[in-house]
Amino acid sequence: MRRLLNRRRVETMIRGKTGSRSFWFLILSLMAEAAVSATMDIRAVFRPDPSKPLQNKFVNETPLSGHCEMQPAFCKDRELFSLLIPIGFRSVAPFEAGNADQRRGPMFRVPGEWQRLSVKHSETLEKADLEVRIVSIGGRYILPDTAENLVGTGEPTSVQGWHTRLWGDWTWQPPQPCQYTGGMYTLPASRTFFWLTSGSSVCAAKANYPIPSVTYDRMQIGYELRTPNPLEMSSGNYFGSWTYDIGPGMDFDMGDIMQPDDSTLTLSFDLDVQHTLKVDLPAGGNKVSLEPEGGWQRWIESGRKPNKLYRDQLFYLSASSRFKVMMLCNSTGGTRCKLYSPTGNTTEVETYLTLPPGIIRSGESGSPTQVKLYPLRHNTWTSVFQPDIYVNRKAGSLRFEMPRDSIDFLLRPGMRDTFSGNITIIWDSDV
Incomplete structure (x- = not known):
């Protein structure tokens, strides 16, 4: 399901003082059939986790099917995900x-090399790169008769033994260079398999006895993902796809005897x-009084004019995305905002932003710098601020x-x- 772009605006109010014929129908029908492709949906989500601020990556929320559904610990240790695919071979x-x-x-043979594709934001059309590779293949082979009847008399005389005699070295261990994963089962006329593959290398076995026909069903693949850095992406959904060809000499190649019932997998x-993006003010933090350092009493007692009249207002920032900031006030432009008195007098104040560690901006030289006492301008967006980690309720100041x-x-x-x-500070993740 598509979500609308998550645009968050946080405003802080500050108050201060001082898309004819049956012959033609046949052609159209053939064209439509040729265009059909088996499609599998894969969904990954990034949600900032306050308990793990340094683990900023997508979580694959695609429901597991096949081997990883039955053997979750095995797959979790390898960051492997399995999918039953709606394609069979005869x-x-x-x-x-x-x-x-x-x-x-x-x-x-599977497409075991990393494939890079672009995913595109559904609203902004912003792009990011995603990588995927296939690292395992599995399914169930079905014989035209029991393995016992195909191999005849001899030892061993067990369901597993008859299958072992039929295929030789292809027992529970797969043909090299594929690797065993466990969790398989054998029936008199069928057996399941799920192997770790080695890049795009071929894993091939030999039959010790003639086998009139074979069917592969319940086919499944195992895949790995390399996802982009979510901290550099906008809120919302990014969509993309990758299509593999299936058949002899194609991406998924099961030899010349086994033919697929679909030619592509997307x-x-x-x-x-x-x-x-959230900004929290302490209680009463929306009202600010400007004072000299140390308070007014100290200045009165010394009889000297203070060098500064200011107030540092604390706030707490939670941010996992790029954002920008803008100041609005009664101003003729620039960095100054006007303050008024009941008698008609006017004075001015300037506003500076300091952000917590973990959030950077591009400096004048292009290198990232910390944000400290950054001057805000009336009705003007700042440069983009970028978290390099998830910042969770860390202190900054105005x-x-x-x-x-x-x-x-x-x-x-x-x-x-x-x-x-009044001075209004607007925080916006729509950049």
């Missing part, structure tokens, strides 16, 4: 005993990015400070007045 000729050509016997990907000329105006002899104004 032999078009018998397997001859001791076949010299591996292509005329039971052979398996993996359809949905990467769902669910970012967090400094509201009067420029020197405003201090001089305010603290001139005979001035007695109160000034106030």
Whole structure:
């Protein structure tokens, strides 16, 4: 299911003082049939985890089927995912005993190299790269008769023994270089298999006895993913797909005897990015009073004019996505916001942003820098701030400070007045 772009805006109010004929129908029907492709949906989600702020990666939420559903611990240790695929294979000729050509016997080759594809944001069309590779193949082979009847008399005389005699070295262990995974079962006329493959190498076996026909069903694949960095992606859903060809000499190649009932397999990907952008103010943090360092009393007692009138207002930031910030106030432009008094006097204040460690911006040289006392401008978005880790409720601050000329105006002899104004800070992950 597609989600709308998750755009979060956090606003802080600050108040301060001082898409004819049966012949033609036949052609259309054939064209439509040729276009049919088996499609499997794969979905991975990124949600920031406050308990694991350094583990910023997608979680594959595709329901497991096949081997990994039955053997979850085995697959979890290898970051392996299995899928039953709606494709079967049937032999078009018998397997001859001791076949010299591996292509005329039971052979398996999968597309085991990493394939890179682009996924595209459903709203912004922003792109990211995803990689996938197939690392295992499995299914069930079905014989035209029991293995016992195909091999005749001899030892061993057990269900597993008859299958072993039929295929020789292909017992519970797969033909090299495929690797055993366990969890298989054998019946008189069938047996399951699921093997780890080795890149795009061929795993091939020989039949010790003639086998008139074979069917593969309940086919399954195992795959691995390399997902993009979610911290560099926008909130929302990214979609993409990769299509494999199936058949002799194709991506999935089961030799010349076993023919597929579908010619392609498409993996359809949905990467769902669910970012967090949240700003929390302490109680009363929406009202700010500007004072000299150390308070007014210290200045009164010393009889000297203070060098600064300011206030650092703490806030707590949770962010897993890029974001930008804008300041709105009563201003003629630039960095200054106006404060007014009941008597008609006006003074100005500037606002500076400091962000917690883990959030960076591009500096003048292009290198990433920490965000400390970054001046905000009226009705102007800042440059984009980028978390390099998930920041969970870490402290930052807004400094509201009067420029020197405003201090001089305010603290001139005979001035007695109160000034106030509103400043709105907007945080937006829609970048």
